[in-house]
Every structure is written in C-alpha cells, then in structure tokens.
Amino acid sequence: MTSATHAAxxxxxxxxxxxxxxxxxxxxxxxxxAGLLAALPLTGLIYPYFLMxxxxxxxxxxxFNLLIxxxxxxxxxxxxxxxxGGYIAAHSAKVWGFPPELAILAGLLAAxxxxxxxxxxxxxxxxxxxxxxxxxxxxxxYFVYLQAPFTHGEDGIQSVPQGRLFGLFDLSQQxxxxxxxxxxxxxxFLLIRRIVNSPFGDILKAIRENEPRAISLxxxxxxxxxxxxxxxxxxxxxxxxxxxxxxxxxxxTDVHWTMSGEVVLMCLVGGLGTIFGPVxxxxxxxxxxxxxxxxxxxxxxxxxxxxxxxVLAFRRGIVGEIIAFAQWRGAEKR
Amino acid sequence: xAEAANGALLTVAGLEAWYxxxxxxxxxxxxxxxxxxxxxxxxxGAGKTTTLKSVMGMIGKRSGSIxxxxxxxxxxxxxxxxRAGIALCPEERGIFASLDVKENLTLPPxxxxxxxxxxxxxxxxxxxxxxxxxQGTKLSGGEQQMLAxxxxxxxGARLLMLDEPTEGLAPVIIQQIGxxxxxxxxxxxxxxxxxxNFRWASKVADRFYVMEHGRVxxxxxxxxxxxxKQKLQDYLGV
Numbered sequence: 001m002t003s004a005t006h007a008a009x010x011x012x013x014x015x016x017x018x019x020x021x022x023x024x025x026x027x028x029x030x031x032x033x034a035g036l037l038a039a040l041p042l043t044g045l046i047y048p049y050f051l052m053x054x055x056x057x058x059x060x061x062x063x064f065n066l067l068i069x070x071x072x073x074x075x076x077x078x079x080x081x082x083x084x085g086g087y088i089a090a091h092s093a094k095v096w097g098f099p100p101e102l103a104i105l106a107g108l109l110a111a112x113x114x115x116x117x118x119x120x121x122x123x124x125x126x127x128x129x130x131x132x133x134x135x136x137x138x139x140x141x142y143f144v145y146l147q148a149p150f151t152h153g154e155d156g157i158q159s160v161p162q163g164r165l166f167g168l169f170d171l172s173q174q175x176x177x178x179x180x181x182x183x184x185x186x187x188x189f190l191l192i193r194r195i196v197n198s199p200f201g202d203i204l205k206a207i208r209e210n211e212p213r214a215i216s217l218x219x220x221x222x223x224x225x226x227x228x229x230x231x232x233x234x235x236x237x238x239x240x241x242x243x244x245x246x247x248x249x250x251x252x253t254d255v256h257w258t259m260s261g262e263v264v265l266m267c268l269v270g271g272l273g274t275i276f277g278p279v280x281x282x283x284x285x286x287x288x289x290x291x292x293x294x295x296x297x298x299x300x301x302x303x304x305x306x307x308x309x310x311v312l313a314f315r316r317g318i319v320g321e322i323i324a325f326a327q328w329r330g331a332e333k334r
Numbered sequence: 335x336a337e338a339a340n341g342a343l344l345t346v347a348g349l350e351a352w353y354x355x356x357x358x359x360x361x362x363x364x365x366x367x368x369x370x371x372x373x374x375x376x377x378x379g380a381g382k383t384t385t386l387k388s389v390m391g392m393i394g395k396r397s398g399s400i401x402x403x404x405x406x407x408x409x410x411x412x413x414x415x416x417r418a419g420i421a422l423c424p425e426e427r428g429i430f431a432s433l434d435v436k437e438n439l440t441l442p443p444x445x446x447x448x449x450x451x452x453x454x455x456x457x458x459x460x461x462x463x464x465x466x467x468x469q470g471t472k473l474s475g476g477e478q479q480m481l482a483x484x485x486x487x488x489x490g491a492r493l494l495m496l497d498e499p500t501e502g503l504a505p506v507i508i509q510q511i512g513x514x515x516x517x518x519x520x521x522x523x524x525x526x527x528x529x530x531n532f533r534w535a536s537k538v539a540d541r542f543y544v545m546e547h548g549r550v551x552x553x554x555x556x557x558x559x560x561x562x563k564q565k566l567q568d569y570l571g572v
Contacts, residue, residue, distance in 0.1 A: 218416030
C-alpha cells in the first residue's frame with residue numbers, strides 16, 4: 001500500500017458518493033429551508049395556499065424517495081396511498097366529524113394498512129415487475145374509489161371542514177393552517193432523515209446496492225423492504241390527509257396513475273436519493289403547474305421535456321448536481 | 335479423502351449445484367474440523383467459489399448434504415445460514431459503496447457472542463481505523479479486502495469462508511492477511527479458504543483439498559505438501 005492511500009488522521013472525510021452532504025452542511029441547509037418557509041408567507045409574495053399544496057407534495061415526494069432513493073424500489077402506484085389518505089381524512093372529518101388531528105391520523109393509518117397489503121404482494125419482485133405490480137394494484141384501488149359510494153365518484157368529497165387542531169388552532173385561518181402544515185412537513189422531513197441515517201437506513205442502502213450480499217450477511221431483506229414500503233406508504237398517506245384538509249376536498253386526481261408518475265418526476269428533477277431533492281423537485285413541479293397554468297394542456301408537454309432533459313443531461317437532479325459540483329470544487333481545492 | 339469426519343464443524347457430502355441448466359458441482363465431499371484452516375485449491379472453473387456459495391446458501395439449485403455444527407443446512411436460506419454462524423467474504427468483496435467504513439463494519443448483525451470488538455478489528459487492520467469516515471469505494475484494494483474480512487469478524491460467526499483473499503493485492507498486504515488468518519486461527523476461528531496462490535496458502539492452512547471439474551479429487555495435510563508437490567503442480571497446471 002502506498003502512503004497516498006492513507007488519509008491523514010483528523011482530515012475531513014471525503015463527502016459521500018451518493019448525494020450525501022456533510023452533517024454540518026445538511027443541518028445548515030435544513031435551517032435555511034425552515035427559515036425560508038417560515039418567512040415566505042409573511043412577505044405576501046406567495047399565496048399560503050400554494051405553499052401548503054407544495055409542502056404536501058414535498059412530503060409525498062420525500063416519502064416516495066425513501067423507497068426509490070434508499071431501497072431502490074420504483075413504485076408506480078404511490079398515488080393510491082396519497083389518495084387513500086385524502087379520502088379517509090376527508091370522509092372522517094366531514095361525515096364522522098373527526099377533528100383534524102384524528103382525521104389525519106385515520107388517513108395515514110389507512111394508507112399504512114393498504115401499504116402493508118400491497119407491500120406484502122409487491123416486494124417479492126424487483127425492477128419492472130415491482131413497478132407493474134404496484135401500478136396494477138393502484139389501478140384496482142382507483143377503481144374501488146371510483147365505484148365506492150363514500151367517495152362520490154367523479155365529484156369527490158367536497159367542502160371538507162378544516163376544524164380546530166387539538167381544539168386550539170383554527171385551521172380555517174390560512175396563516176395558522178400554513179404553520180401547521182409547515183410543522184408537519186418539517187417533522188416528516190426530519191423523521192425521514194433520521195430513518196435514512198439510522199442503522200435501519202444503512203441496511204436499506206445495502207439492500208439497494210447488493211441484496212444477495214445483504215441476505216448472506218444474515219438479513220431477511222424482505223422484512224426490511226416491507227418496513228420501508230409501509231413507512232413510505234404511511235407518509236404518503238400523511239401527505240394526502242393534510243392535502244385533503246388544505247384543499248377541503250378529496251378527488252380521484254390524487255389516486256390517478258398520472259399522480260404516481262408525477263411523484264417520480266418530482267424526485268428525478270430534485271435528485272433521487274438526496275434528502276433535499278424531493279422537496280425542491282416538488283416545489284419546482286407544483287410551481288410550474290401553477291405559473292404555467294395559462295398554457296393549459298401544454299404544461300404536460302413542458303413537463304415531458306423537463307423529464308427527458310433531466311434523464312439525458314442532469315441525471316442527478318437539481319440537488320444531486322449541486323452536491324456533485326460542491327464535491328468537485330472541494331476536490332479541486334484539496 | 336476417506337478420513338473420518340467425526341467432530342467436524344462443517345461436513346459437505348455429495349454436494350451438487352447448478353447455475354440454471356449448467357451442472358457445476360458433481361458431488362463434492364470434504365469436511366472442516368473446529369479450529370482448522372482448510373484451503374480449497376483448484377484451477378479456474380473447478381467449482382471452488384460455487385462450493386463456498388453453496389455452503390452459504392447462495393446457489394438456487396443444490397442437493398446433497400451440508401452439515402454445520404451437527405445440523406443440516408442444505409435447505410436453509412442464506413440469511414439463516416449466516417445466523418447459524420457461517421460468514422462468507424466473497425471474492426468481489428461486496429463492500430457497500432454508499433456506506434462509510436464504520437457503517438460497513440457495523441452493518442452485519444451480531445449472530446452470536448464471541449465475535450471481535452471493533453477495537454480488536456482495528457488491532458488487526460490499523461488502516462481501517464484511519465479510514466473510518468471514508469466511503470467504501472474510496473478505499474484501496476487492500477483496504478477493501480481488510481474491510482471485507484473485518485466486518486465478518488464482528489458477527490460471532492464460527493466458520494469464516496474467505497474467497498481468494500489475496501487476489502490482486504500487493505505482497506505486503508498479502509503478508510498482513512496471512513498474519514491475520516494465523517491470529518484468527520489462534521483465537522479459535524475455523525477458516526475455509528479458496529486460493530489460487532498455493533505457496534501462500536501452504537503457510538496458513540492445515541489441510542488442502544484439490545478440486546477439479548466440480549469434485550474434490552485429492553486432499554492432504556500441510557505437512558505432506560512437499561511430498562505431493564509434483565502432483566499438485568499437475569493438478570493446478572503451474
């Protein structure tokens with residue numbers, strides 16, 4: 001071994017290869033993000049409603065990224081969890097009179113339950129077979145929601161009451177609701193970060209990289225994949241539940257397969273397997289839909305072009321490219 | 335070959351294995367006693383790696399008998415075999431690139447007491463301690479090999495199977511790995527090696543088996559190596 005292969009003790013470890021920032025940079029980025037999101041509605045530049053929608057999609061994209069980015073499983077049916085969360089939260093708030101916290105809890109538990117069933121069937125296969133199994137099951141779920149009386153079919157569940165959170169916070173006040181959504185988002189984000197950086201997260205990454213090796217080290221990888229799948233589904237359900245209360249409706253849009261595609265796009269644009277990527281990706285895609293709404297159906301064409309551009313030229317996504325650039329600069333300086 | 339296998343930790347009998355339609359192992363027989371270092375020798379394609387993978391349960395289609403510590407393992411899945419106390423350090427090392435050295439070291443589950451502590455592992459491989467925060471892929475070949483061996487020492491596995499641990503490494507690292515194997519043997523580990531480099535293996539192993547065309551064709555103790563040298567050279571084509 002040459003001395004060149006030894007790192008001087010105490011020198012900074014090289015940044016990770018797979019979209020990991022240093023711990024300090026990650027905390028700093030988190031604080032900047034939280035500060036920005038807390039200050040934005042006060043500037044009056046952006047509607048809180050739009051920001052709340054974007055944050056819900058950011059939770060959804062982060063949940064999805066947990067599966068594709070860290071376990072390497074591409075689910076093509078995640079809309080079923082978003083939609084389930086939405087329908088159950090909306091129904092329990094409107095029909096059963098649940099307060100918002102219980103409605104959200106009901107929504108995410110329902111999504112977690114469906115996630116367990118779907119996961120048990122889907123995780124036995126990988127790659128295209130996993131994607132197609134999840135797509136097929138989500139189409140079945142879509143059909144159930146289309147036919148079930150409680151969802152009101154094409155009309156969806158309208159005028160969902162927002163209520164008072166814990167009997168204290170009046171969610172019909174947009175500003176109040178915004179900070180509640182922000183808190184939910186930050187908690188979900190930190191939870192996912194914690195999962196990813198835990199020993200459990202290490203096992204997930206090992207499975208993504210070399211599943212047979214992880215098995216031969218003594219892990220029943222199917223259990224870990226199922227756990228990750230259920231966690232991802234539950235968090236997607238959380239996103240759907242909150243979104244239903246924000247929008248005061250739950251509709252078929254959220255269970256449609258195009259929504260499953262959109263979340264793939266969000267993660268790709270932001271950066272797969274990076275912790276901040278899905279947040280940025282969700283904001284970019286939702287902003288595009290909002291600000292390019294004047295172009296009508298052409299938004300889909302623009303999204304398609306962005307998707308192709310990402311896959312061809314920026315495969316690491318926005319955040320992935322930034323991290324790669326920072327690492328390259330760091331290496332240049334050394 | 336017809337030695338008694340009484341008291342062996344690992345006894346493989348009539349092991350056959352297939353990759354898809356290709357029949358790779360045609361009835362492999364050997365055994366490893368507790369505390370021994372045994373080496374499988376043979377040319378490329380003789381079935382040595384397949385034998386290790388079969389013992390680890392990583393080959394889909396296999397038949398015959400693999401008894402570990404008195405229990406039949408041929409039908410167990412590879413995670414259960416690992417938990418029974420067998421660990422494999424594969425030829426390609428299988429370091430997880432997105433994990434750093436420490437995460438790679440602590441990833442394998444501890445299956446039973448008796449494994450080495452991290453400090454003991456660092457004593458064997460001081461380089462790993464210096465590179466603790468580095469990504470698995472940023473290590474040199476030698477360091478990757480040390481990491482691959484190091485991480486199976488923590489688990490408490492009793493039988494360590496090392497597949498060509500010296501392949502492609504500098505002589506100084508090969509010596510270090512040789513010393514490590516001697517230390518591990520002293521500590522009571524049982525080791526099954528696959529090696530092409532029989533000169534190196536002759537210094538660390540107690541016994542040898544020679545494989546050819548998916549069968550064990552010969553076996554002798556390290557002490558008889560000189561007497562068998564010509565035969566061995568014919569087997570290995572060196």
